[in-house]
Amino acid sequence: MGDFFSNLSLGFGVALTPLNLGLAFLGCLVGTLIGVLPGVGPIATIAMLLPITFGLDPTGALIMLAGIYYGAQYGGSTTAILVNIPGEATSVVTALDGHQMARQGRAGVALGIAAIGSFFAGTVATLVIAALGVPLTGLALIFGPTEYFSLMVMGLVFAVVLARGSILKAIAMILVGILLSTVGTDLETGEERMTFGLPILSDGIDFAVLAMGIFGIAEIMRNLDHTEHRDVVRQAIGRLLPNKEDFRQSYKPVLRGTFIGAILGILPGNGAVLGPFAAYTLEKKLAKDPSRFGRGAIEGVAGPESANNAGAQTSFIPLLTLGIPPNAVMALMVGAMTIHGIIPGPQVMTKNPTLFWGMIASMWVGNLMLLVINLPLVGMWVRLLKVPYRLLFPAILMFCCIGIYSINSLPTDVMFIGLFGFVGYMLIKFGFEPAPMLLGFVLGKLMEENLRRALIISRGSLETFIERPISAGLLAVAAILLVIALLPSIRKGRDEVFTE
Amino acid sequence: MSLSHEGSGLPGPRGPIRAPQSLAGGILLIALAALALWLTRDLDQGTLNAMGPAMLPRWLAMAVGLSGLALLAFAFIKQGDVLERWSLRGPVFVIGAILAFAVTIRPFSFGPLAMPGLGMVAAGPLAIIIGGFATPEARLRDLVILALSLTPFCMVLFGDLLNLPIPIFPQALTGLFPADWSQKAVLRATAAIMAVAAAILFFATRSRRTNRIDVADHSGRI
Numbered sequence: 001m002g003d004f005f006s007n008l009s010l011g012f013g014v015a016l017t018p019l020n021l022g023l024a025f026l027g028c029l030v031g032t033l034i035g036v037l038p039g040v041g042p043i044a045t046i047a048m049l050l051p052i053t054f055g056l057d058p059t060g061a062l063i064m065l066a067g068i069y070y071g072a073q074y075g076g077s078t079t080a081i082l083v084n085i086p087g088e089a090t091s092v093v094t095a096l097d098g099h100q101m102a103r104q105g106r107a108g109v110a111l112g113i114a115a116i117g118s119f120f121a122g123t124v125a126t127l128v129i130a131a132l133g134v135p136l137t138g139l140a141l142i143f144g145p146t147e148y149f150s151l152m153v154m155g156l157v158f159a160v161v162l163a164r165g166s167i168l169k170a171i172a173m174i175l176v177g178i179l180l181s182t183v184g185t186d187l188e189t190g191e192e193r194m195t196f197g198l199p200i201l202s203d204g205i206d207f208a209v210l211a212m213g214i215f216g217i218a219e220i221m222r223n224l225d226h227t228e229h230r231d232v233v234r235q236a237i238g239r240l241l242p243n244k245e246d247f248r249q250s251y252k253p254v255l256r257g258t259f260i261g262a263i264l265g266i267l268p269g270n271g272a273v274l275g276p277f278a279a280y281t282l283e284k285k286l287a288k289d290p291s292r293f294g295r296g297a298i299e300g301v302a303g304p305e306s307a308n309n310a311g312a313q314t315s316f317i318p319l320l321t322l323g324i325p326p327n328a329v330m331a332l333m334v335g336a337m338t339i340h341g342i343i344p345g346p347q348v349m350t351k352n353p354t355l356f357w358g359m360i361a362s363m364w365v366g367n368l369m370l371l372v373i374n375l376p377l378v379g380m381w382v383r384l385l386k387v388p389y390r391l392l393f394p395a396i397l398m399f400c401c402i403g404i405y406s407i408n409s410l411p412t413d414v415m416f417i418g419l420f421g422f423v424g425y426m427l428i429k430f431g432f433e434p435a436p437m438l439l440g441f442v443l444g445k446l447m448e449e450n451l452r453r454a455l456i457i458s459r460g461s462l463e464t465f466i467e468r469p470i471s472a473g474l475l476a477v478a479a480i481l482l483v484i485a486l487l488p489s490i491r492k493g494r495d496e497v498f499t500e
Numbered sequence: 501m502s503l504s505h506e507g508s509g510l511p512g513p514r515g516p517i518r519a520p521q522s523l524a525g526g527i528l529l530i531a532l533a534a535l536a537l538w539l540t541r542d543l544d545q546g547t548l549n550a551m552g553p554a555m556l557p558r559w560l561a562m563a564v565g566l567s568g569l570a571l572l573a574f575a576f577i578k579q580g581d582v583l584e585r586w587s588l589r590g591p592v593f594v595i596g597a598i599l600a601f602a603v604t605i606r607p608f609s610f611g612p613l614a615m616p617g618l619g620m621v622a623a624g625p626l627a628i629i630i631g632g633f634a635t636p637e638a639r640l641r642d643l644v645i646l647a648l649s650l651t652p653f654c655m656v657l658f659g660d661l662l663n664l665p666i667p668i669f670p671q672a673l674t675g676l677f678p679a680d681w682s683q684k685a686v687l688r689a690t691a692a693i694m695a696v697a698a699a700i701l702f703f704a705t706r707s708r709r710t711n712r713i714d715v716a717d718h719s720g721r722i
Contacts, residue, residue, distance in 0.1 A: 050709070052662055147645055166522075172567035173527055179536055179560040187555035193553050194539040219595060222588035224634055391642060394632040395650055397594065399600040401627055402620070402654060406664045411602040419599035428586055430525040452551050460549030 007357050008130055014358030015365050020063050023056065024362050028093065028369040031071020032078070036381045037392060038085040040224050042072035044216035045439075046332045047208050048399050050339075051406035058340040059355045060356035063362040065336050069329065070366045073312050073376060074118065077305060078381050081110045090308045094277040097300030099294060108238040110301050111378055113250055115371050116242070117302045118309035121258040122367030126314035128262050129320075129360055133349060134319035140346040142321070145453035146464050150471040152324060152450070154445045155268030157478040159436045161485040162274055170436050173427075177440020180205055200412045207335050209404060209413050210441060211328060213420025214427075214434045216400045220393050221425040222468075230250075239374050240374065246298055253283050253303035261307030265314030270439060271328035272311030276304035313363055319344050320356065326445065328435060331442035339407075511707035519580025519588045522571045529568030536561035591635045597631030599601055619667040621690060625652035641705055652691035675710070 014020065030052070034045045037254050053061040080091040081098035094114065101110040143151070156174050163170035164323075180195030183194045184204025195201035242250070260282065261275035279411050284293045285305040292298050316333075318326045325331040337344050342352065349356045374381075404413050458464035466472045517523055546552025574580070602608070603687055604626060607617035625647035632643040659668040668687050677686050 051658070051664055054664065055662060144690040147671050168567060169525065172525075172564060172571070175560055175564045176529070176532065177565065179532075179557060179564060182557045183701060186549075189544075189553050191543060193543060196539070217598070220634075221590045221594055224594075225585065225587055276661055355702045388637075390632070390635045390639075391646055392604055393634070394628040394643060397597055397631040398624055398627045398650065398654070399606075401623070402597060402658060402666065405601075405605060406658065409606075409665060411605055411608055414598060414602035414605070418602075423596075424593060426528070429586065430528060431521045431581060432525060448556050450558070455548050455551065459545060459568070461578070461696060462548065473716075475538040499606060 003033050003134065004131060006416075007134075007406040009250055009359030011027060011130075011352065011359075011361030012312055013089075014059065014354050015063065015361035020358070020362065021365065023060050023064040024067045024365050025369050025373070027067020028074075028366055028373055031068035032075040032370070032374060032377075032381070033071075033384075035072030035075025036078050036384060037075075037396060038079050038083055038385065038389070039216060039219050039393075040396060041076060041219075042069060042329050042390050043211050043332060044219065045072035045075070046214065046329065047212040048403040050208065050332070051403055053227055053336065054339070058337075058342055059358050061340050062342075062355065062359050063335065063366075065333065066359060067366045068310075068367065069333070070122075070312070070363075070370055071308065074370050075381075077118075077308070078111060078374070078378075079385065081114065081301070082107060082382060085401060090273055090276050090311075091378050093280045093304040094301060094308070096280070097297050100294065100296035101298065101301065104296050105238050106296065107324055108240040108353075108378065109246055109298070111237075112240045112375060113242050113246060113298060113302050114305040117250070117254040117257065117306040119367050119371045120254055120333035121261060121306040121308075121310035122313055123364060124258050125265070125310045126360060126364040127264050128365075129317055129363070130357075132266075132317060133356075133360070136317060137346040137349050140322045143470070144264070144468075144470045145450040145457065147467050147474070148322075148324075149447060149450040149454055150465055150474040151268060151322070152447050153483075154474045154478040155324065155326065156436075156440060156443060157481050158267060159270050159439045161331070161481050162270060163433050165431060165433060167485060168431050171430050173437040174440035177437035178444035178447065180210070180437075181441045181444025187449065188452065200410070204445075205416075205441075206408065206413060207442065208407055209416045210420055211332060211438060212404050213417040214424035214438060215328075216396070216427060217417050217421025218424030218434070220397060221421060222428050223389065223393070237378055238323055240378065241299070248433065250298050253279070253299040254306045255305035256282060257306030257308075258310045261310030262314045262439070264307075265311030265326075266317050266327045268318050268322075268324055270315075270435070272308075272315045272327060275307035275311035279303040279307035290366055309367070320348060321346055323459065325442050326457075328438040330443065332440070334442075372444070434478050507694075516576055519575045519578060520583045521581040522578075523575035524566045524583060526570075526572030526575060529564050529571065533561045533565030538565070552591075580696070589636070593634035594631055597627045597634075598671060600630050601627040617667055617670060619669045620651065620655055621669040623656060641701070643697050645702050648694050648701065652694040653686060654689045661686060 005059065015024070019187055030049060031045060034040055034048060035042060046065070050065075053064050054475070058066065076091045077094050077098070079085055080095035081102050084099040096345050098110045098114070101107065124298065159166060160170045160174060163173075181204070183201060185192055185202050192202055257275075257279040258278050261272070264271040264275045264278065271354075280293075280300060280303060283297075283299045284290050287299065289291065315326045315330055319322045319330045323343070325334050325344075335342055342348060342355065400417060401414050404417050407413065426436055454464055455462075464471075465475060520605045523682055538559070540554045540557045543554035545553035545554045545558060549572065603610075603615045604618045604623040605620065607616045613719075625644075628647040629640075629643045632638045632646070655668050658664045669690055673690065674681070674683070674686055677689060681689070
């Protein structure tokens with residue numbers, strides 16, 4: 001317990017310096033600014049804004065990046081409430097009741113409760129990370145390559161189960177993702193694989209380029225296909241602070257949402273995405289009058305938003321303790337950390353405690369910033385949302401080009417975002433969801449490395465994966481999950497959750 | 501999302517193919533798997549004890565191919581979604597804009613084709629204006645104003661404030677300014693000129709076009 005407080009106070013000592021406070025503020029501000037644009041999710045936002053952190057020292061850069069991440073998350077919710085265009089999967093649920101509240105002239109209250117719920121969830125999640133960080137890092141040390149491999153398999157199975165639509169398509173996407181990660185020079189033999197003899201591919205495909213293509217450019221192409229009807233709320237935003245009655249209705253959903261989100265966020269394989277759905281379903285089940293949901297029930301905003309933010313934050317846990325990014329956003333964080341010379345994993349905490357605890361403390365600071373920045377700036381976001389898409393997307397396009405060019409100063413990277421954008425567009429048209437592919441790509445390299453090591457240790461025997469108890473347990477969980485997801489009755493329920 | 505719902509409500513396409521979307525997806529996956537298998541044909545697979553470079557890609561490619569086959573089979577068995585409407589205009593202009601940015605941002609040569617590096621001062625507006633035409637609603641005047649105002653903003657932000665190593669303008673441009681001006685001064689002056697041009701264009705064309713815009717809006721495009 002003493003450690004817990006001394007670690008946190010070390011962290012706050014770092015995060016509360018005027019410079020770092022300023023960086024957190026700036027990060028939250030630009031993150032929200034870009035994240036609020038319709039059709040730009042957190043992944044595209046972070047990829048676009050990555051270059052602006054290059055000039056900073058690692059701690060400052062990570063603090064700013066964390067700010068950008070929260071800003072982008074919150075910006076997505078703002079768009080969902082005001083325009084009914086959810087920027088990403090996790091704010092789909094917020095759009096259901098949030099937008100209805102906005103139409104009833106209660107946009108301000110919806111935004112307010114979202115911000116307050118998120119802040120509370122963020123505070124709890126920060127404490128969870130601080131408390132679990134040390135023991136989980138200890139766990140990482142008893143993990144060998146066999147266990148790591150099985151853990152990642154389990155993560156990918158999670159991602160399949162959580163993906164929308166056909167399970168077969170989700171599996172195919174994960175496999176394609178891992179296949180893409182094997183492009184480039186083989187680390188052990190030094191032979192080039194599937195590079196078409198192109199020198200730019202010998203280092204493999206850059207994650208930021210793939211993510212920007214699939215989530216930035218493909219999204220623009222997809223939006224262009226649908227004639228736009230954006231109904232930005234015309235009603236007044238109304239007062240921002242929820243009143244006593246609102247608080248009474250929403251404090252329990254906030255507590256439950258935080259709990260659900262924080263637990264699901266820790267799971268590898270993008271468990272965080274499930275949080276808002278689970279919270280919404282739970283609130284609807286518990287409500288005295290479920291028919292209010294979908295018509296502007298404040299619980300339908302408070303619960304999912306808290307779950308969303310708690311999950312967004314606890315998903316840092318697998319990354320910081322085990323070095324495994326649980327979703328695409330965290331994978332971008334890996335990229336950003338590597339650029340600054342930090343390799344995420346258990347050693348960060350021991351080797352670089354000021355950075356580790358500073359970043360954790362700055363998460364809380366970032367959440368506070370969001371509360372402070374966003375509520376007064378709502379008017380500005382509304383105005384930004386009224387810019388027509390025909391002017392918005394060329395600007396997004398140029399920002400994408402500049403952002404990706406400045407990461408490596410390679411014009412070929414820029415061309416590749418065009419290529420991957422088109423591939424992503426085709427995948428969307430054929431009914432594939434690109435998110436599992438990105439996760440497969442992220443984990444692919446790590447998986448191959450650990451698979452090889454595990455097999456060298458076991459002298460080529462695949463049985464090692466079921467002989468070692470932890471690994472066997474993880475694989476069993478994965479198998480059970482997959483079977484459950486394939487059962488017809490559960491599948492129906494799963495489809496219902498996603499279509500709701 | 502709403503499109504697919506409408507699709508499943510319809511009686512579905514006639515003929516043996518009951519899910520065109522799965523069919524196309526299956527073919528795509530099989531093609532991808534074949535490409536990967538062909539590319540790794542010369543590489544050594546190794547043994548489980550000492551895996552060669554080709555082992556994982558080959559297994560994965562086969563698994564991808566199998567998923568493709570399964571999708572293909574389902575396309576004939578299970579009723580599924582139809583293919584959504586395609587339009588080429590969006591992808592063509594968006595990719596065109598990206599390519600234009602990539603070849604002009606810095607000196608670029610591809611075979612016999614060589615482009616001088618023009619920097620952000622040219623690449624930015626090119627990307628905005630070409631990309632802008634991806635939608636049929638594009639209006640050249642608005643795009644030019646957007647390009648002339650956003651580019652200087654980015655020039656100052658990325659080149660001046662953040663000091664990123666991104667080319668801003670061609671070296672030839674410095675010749676137009678007094679010789680003792682620094683790079684930064686030229687950058688700021690260029691940005692200022694562009695911003696002023698955007699403002700002039702905005703105000704000069706606004707008054708003349710007010711009526712016509714009104715008419716266009718009333719004709720009910722929204």
